Amino acid sequence: MSKMVMIHFGELYTKGKNRRDFIRQLTQNIKEVSAPFKVHIETRHDHIYIKNIQENNLQEIIKRLQNVSGIHAISEVVEFPLDLEKVKQFVLSLVLELKPKTFKVITKRKDKLFPLRSDEVNRSIASHILKNAEIKVDVHDPELPLRLEIDTNRILVVGKRYDGLGGYPLGAAGKGLVLLSGGIDSPVAAYLMIRRGIKIAAIHFAAPPYTSEEVLKKIENIVAKLNNYQPCIRLYVVPFTNLQLAIYEHSTGGYAITLMRRMMLRISTIIAKRHGYKVLVTGDSLGQVSSQTLESLVVINEVTNYPIIRPLATVDKNEIIKIAKGIQTYPISILPYEDCCTIFPVTNSVTSPKLEDALRFESKFDYESLISEAISDTKKVDISLNNSEDELF
Ligand code: ATP
Ligand code: MG
Numbered sequence: 130m131s132k133m134v135m136i137h138f139g140e141l142y143t144k145g146k147n148r149r150d151f152i153r154q155l156t157q158n159i160k161e162v163s164a165p166f167k168v169h170i171e172t173r174h175d176h177i178y179i180k181n182i183q184e185n186n187l188q189e190i191i192k193r194l195q196n197v198s199g200i201h202a203i204s205e206v207v208e209f210p211l212d213l214e215k216v217k218q219f220v221l222s223l224v225l226e227l228k229p230k231t232f233k234v235i236t237k238r239k240d241k242l243f244p245l246r247s248d249e250v251n252r253s254i255a256s257h258i259l260k261n262a263e264i265k266v267d268v269h270d271p272e273l274p275l276r277l278e279i280d281t282n283r284i285l286v287v288g289k290r291y292d293g294l295g296g297y298p299l300g301a302a303g304k305g306l307v308l309l310s311g312g313i314d315s316p317v318a319a320y321l322m323i324r325r326g327i328k329i330a331a332i333h334f335a336a337p338p339y340t341s342e343e344v345l346k347k348i349e350n351i352v353a354k355l356n357n358y359q360p361c362i363r364l365y366v367v368p369f370t371n372l373q374l375a376i377y378e379h380s381t382g383g384y385a386i387t388l389m390r391r392m393m394l395r396i397s398t399i400i401a402k403r404h405g406y407k408v409l410v411t412g413d414s415l416g417q418v419s420s421q422t423l424e425s426l427v428v429i430n431e432v433t434n435y436p437i438i439r440p441l442a443t444v445d446k447n448e449i450i451k452i453a454k455g456i457q458t459y460p461i462s463i464l465p466y467e468d469c470c471t472i473f474p475v476t477n478s479v480t481s482p483k484l485e486d487a488l489r490f491e492s493k494f495d496y497e498s499l500i501s502e503a504i505s506d507t508k509k510v511d512i513s514l515n516n517s518e519d520e521l522f
Pocket of ligand 2: 310311312313
């Protein structure tokens with residue numbers, strides 16, 4: 130007998146002919162998170178199995194699998210050759226060890242060539258247990274359900290089951306670029322995209338020397354938490370200082386934030402096109418702050434025709450905070466830091482900016498060369514679960 134883990138796909142069943150690609154992608158993602166443990170992965174049409182697991186790695190492997198999107202559930206299983214006698218010995222030893230009051234054998238026969246039918250297997254195993262242990266059968270609510278699966282070349286005894294994350298396998302639905310600030314919202318937006326199978330990269334706008342190295346550390350720590358759901362994430366850090374200074378010099382009337390957001394979207398669009406990210410993602414939530422009124426979003430959005438997904442557009446702050454706590458980004462997000470948008474106090478930010486005014490301010494300086502400079506000075510780094518880097522920049 131050997132112990133292994135069985136992975137259930139759940140939602141994938143509905144995906145018809147895409148299913149094979151999804152399973153291939155999921156297998157790849159499972160390989161990535163289990164790489165340090167030197168296991169063997171076996172992909173079949175209905176389940177993925179992880180074999181050769183060392184007992185002391187089992188819980189860590191299961192914990193990692195619980196964060197892999199596209200996995201519906203995970204079960205511990207024990208594998209036997211096609212030999213019912215060995216299975217009988219094993220389940221009897223399990224009963225004698227766990228001492229449940231009631232049990233039930235539930236057999237699934239995937240290979241119809243096996244000489245006994247499912248109910249015959251159930252009866253044969255149950256009578257062996259009843260003969261050798263103080264225990265009763267309870268078909269409705271057994272304390273110990275004993276699940277068996279009979280395959281072409283093996284019998285599996287299915288043990289403890291753990292919930293998975295659900296959703297779709299990461300990478301199955303393309304790549305997106307998340308505008309990641311140090312706030313609460315954008316990491317949650319990133320997580321929600323990952324759960325839908327969108328592989329993400331992050332782009333952060335920093336304003337050195339006004340924003341400190343600690344801000345970058347903070348962003349890096351947030352990305353490291355997101356690594357639990359996507360093992361490797363590319364982070365682009367764009368130096369934004371010169372654009373910001375120009376905006377402060379050439380605008381008035383509380384337009385700074387609007388203009389900065391427009392610059393961020395312009396730069397993100399160029400980087401996304403260049404590297405094949407199909408959508409931009411932001412943490413905008415309607416009505417939260419002045420830059421997120423509907424009028425504001427329209428004026429900001431006007432600079433790009435690139436698709437933008439705002440997963441939090443209609444989500445309440447309480448709900449966002451709940452998710453942020455669940456994915457452990459919350460305590461990092463609430464640490465005080467200077468955002469590139471807060472280094473110069475902006476008073477009376479407009480809530481209903483006018484496009485003509487935004488265009489008029491922008492016509493006063495050569496933002497296109499500043500954008501080109503910012504892009505050519507952009508740094509990128511890959512942050513990953515298996516070898517997190519200490520020195521980033
Ligand atoms: P967050 O909590 O994500 O910062 P917020 O509610 O504070 O969101 P804003 O600060 O107005 O809202 O930012 C709106 C969105 O713009 C953010 O969710 C993020 O996607 C993007 N954004 C803002 N500042 C930055 C930045 N410095 N770098 C990258 N993206 C940013
Ligand atoms: Mg913010």
